[in-house]
Amino acid sequence: MANVGTETSLYDQLGGSAAVDAAVDIFYRKVLADGRISRFFDDVDMDAQIAKQKAFLTMAFGGPNQYTGTDMRSAHKPLVAKGLNGGHFDAVVEQLGQTLSELGVKPALIAKVAAVAATTRQDVLNA
Amino acid sequence: MATIDYGGTQYVLQDGESVLDGLLRQGAEVPHSCRKGSCHACVLQAMAGDIPAEAQDGLKETLRAQGYFKACCCRPAGDLAIALADPDDRVAASLTRIEWVSPTVIRVRLTPSPPIEYHPGQFVTLVREDGLARSYSIASLPEESALELHVRCLPKGRMSQWLAREARPGTWVQLGRASGDCFYLPGDPEQPLLLAGTGTGLAPLYGIARDALAQGHTGPVWLFHGAGDRHGLYLEDALAALSERHENFFYVPSVRRGPAPPGIEIGELGDGIRSAFPSLRGWKAYVCGNPEIVSTLRKQLFMAGVASRAIHFDSFLPAAA
Ligand SMILES: Cc1cc2nc3c(=O)[nH]c(=O)nc-3n(C[C@H](O)[C@H](O)[C@H](O)COP(=O)(O)OP(=O)(O)OC[C@H]3O[C@@H](n4cnc5c(N)ncnc54)[C@H](O)[C@@H]3O)c2cc1C
Ligand code: FES
Numbered sequence: 001m002a003n004v005g006t007e008t009s010l011y012d013q014l015g016g017s018a019a020v021d022a023a024v025d026i027f028y029r030k031v032l033a034d035g036r037i038s039r040f041f042d043d044v045d046m047d048a049q050i051a052k053q054k055a056f057l058t059m060a061f062g063g064p065n066q067y068t069g070t071d072m073r074s075a076h077k078p079l080v081a082k083g084l085n086g087g088h089f090d091a092v093v094e095q096l097g098q099t100l101s102e103l104g105v106k107p108a109l110i111a112k113v114a115a116v117a118a119t120t121r122q123d124v125l126n127a
Numbered sequence: 128m129a130t131i132d133y134g135g136t137q138y139v140l141q142d143g144e145s146v147l148d149g150l151l152r153q154g155a156e157v158p159h160s161c162r163k164g165s166c167h168a169c170v171l172q173a174m175a176g177d178i179p180a181e182a183q184d185g186l187k188e189t190l191r192a193q194g195y196f197k198a199c200c201c202r203p204a205g206d207l208a209i210a211l212a213d214p215d216d217r218v219a220a221s222l223t224r225i226e227w228v229s230p231t232v233i234r235v236r237l238t239p240s241p242p243i244e245y246h247p248g249q250f251v252t253l254v255r256e257d258g259l260a261r262s263y264s265i266a267s268l269p270e271e272s273a274l275e276l277h278v279r280c281l282p283k284g285r286m287s288q289w290l291a292r293e294a295r296p297g298t299w300v301q302l303g304r305a306s307g308d309c310f311y312l313p314g315d316p317e318q319p320l321l322l323a324g325t326g327t328g329l330a331p332l333y334g335i336a337r338d339a340l341a342q343g344h345t346g347p348v349w350l351f352h353g354a355g356d357r358h359g360l361y362l363e364d365a366l367a368a369l370s371e372r373h374e375n376f377f378y379v380p381s382v383r384r385g386p387a388p389p390g391i392e393i394g395e396l397g398d399g400i401r402s403a404f405p406s407l408r409g410w411k412a413y414v415c416g417n418p419e420i421v422s423t424l425r426k427q428l429f430m431a432g433v434a435s436r437a438i439h440f441d442s443f444l445p446a447a448a
Contacts, residue, residue, distance in 0.1 A: 028429075032430060
């Protein structure tokens with residue numbers, strides 16, 4: 001009961017780790033199917049990719065995560081070298097929004113998730 | 128720098144070196160095979176010291192509690208005292224029958240004494256007298272008297288050639304515990320099952336299919352077996368007979384290169400699956416065999432709608448040199 005007396009956190013409103021579990025397959029399938037961005041996600045190691053997507057969703061849902069800005073930067077550096085840019089970033093956020101709306105999440109909450117994701121933009125793009 | 132006491136001798140590890148690498152570098156004998164944490168051939172027991180969590184990944188709770196760990200994944204922060212895993216963990220097994228089932232594949236039957244516990248589709252590590260260790264998947268059912276393995280004979284394969292040419296009925300080997308999570312779990316008898324594999328990837332699938340049917344699975348069970356050419360296919364008669372006996376079992380053999388007689392498709396395994404089932408939402412899948420094909424198929428099945436957790440797989444990784 002960490003949030004007694006305060007507003008329930010975004011992560012809890014979305015349903016916590018169960019929501020991440022529900023979203024991860026749908027989200028990962030969407031980015032792999034999206035010709036604009038699939039090449040950045042199409043790693044041979046599917047388990048590692050799914051683990052990364054889980055960490056990303058946990059972060060975007062406002063949940064507990066271990067990312068620091070520096071981690072973000074170094075993790076995405078190879079992708080930036082492969083051409084990752086703002087358009088790709090937006091496409092990922094768009095797929096995240098589609099995933100949540102498919103799961104029945106209200107637009108207001110989706111907007112909050114997109115806002116959290118947007119805070120990582122500079123680090124992800126190594127801008 | 129950690130010091131490892133192994134059977135009374137001290138071995139010093141270099142920075143970042145695994146216990147397995149450190150011991151082997153300094154001439155100690157430790158059974159091993161994949162060096163990647165998947166085969167469990169290198170399991171040792173810690174008597175003192177802290178084992179990093181990743182070195183116990185995939186080991187049973189009871190084994191972890193006793194300090195068992197995989198030497199190839201163990202990069203300890205401090206000193207350890209370790210020993211070969213309790214010999215009780217290995218059982219002796221006598222080879223009872225070795226037969227060619229195709230020009231490149233042998234079927235090996237062996238009788239462990241005492242019998243070992245396993246689920247069809249799991250794998251065991253077979254250890255030769257000189258310590259050479261290789262993992263093989265289990266095609267038999269526990270109620271059958273012998274353990275059945277299918278081994279593809281590689282031109283220079285140390286274990287496979289030995290099994291095919293030198294081992295005889297009556298030859299003894301050692302077997303580790305059965306491991307891996309590629310097996311049938313009852314609980315959802317109506318769920319459609321897709322079993323796909325290449326080459327001797329058929330071994331676990333053959334075990335899993337028969338296990339599912341024996342446990343009363345009523346949903347469809349589709350087995351797609353792919354091979355390079357006709358010589359890579361085997362057990363066609365047994366599988367055809369199985370589909371005669373079970374109306375919910377379907378066997379689809381395919382080869383990448385023809386010619387092939389009627390009933391055998393020509394083309395990529397994945398394409399055959401895709402055209403038979405454009406959507407696999409709600410299915411459970413088992414994928415075994417060649418590591419690259421396993422990785423490609425997993426992704427394909429996932430994209431066709433199989434939940435990532437509903438895909439069980441075993442990659443037949445070659446043993447590290
Ligand atoms: C979990 C697991 C389950 C397995 N189950 C089975 C099984 O049921 N049936 C089965 O036949 N094998 C299975 N394998 C593979 C098996 O463990 C051995 O790697 C294989 O039998 C080769 O061993 P070897 O000693 O004969 O050849 P090695 O002496 O290890 O290798 C000989 C040469 O062949 C090359 N080589 C090794 N593997 C291959 C390959 N796949 N294709 C082409 N070249 C190769 C090596 O690089 C080397 O040059 C499994 C592996 C794992 C990890
Ligand atoms: S698990 Fe260590 S060698 Fe395979």
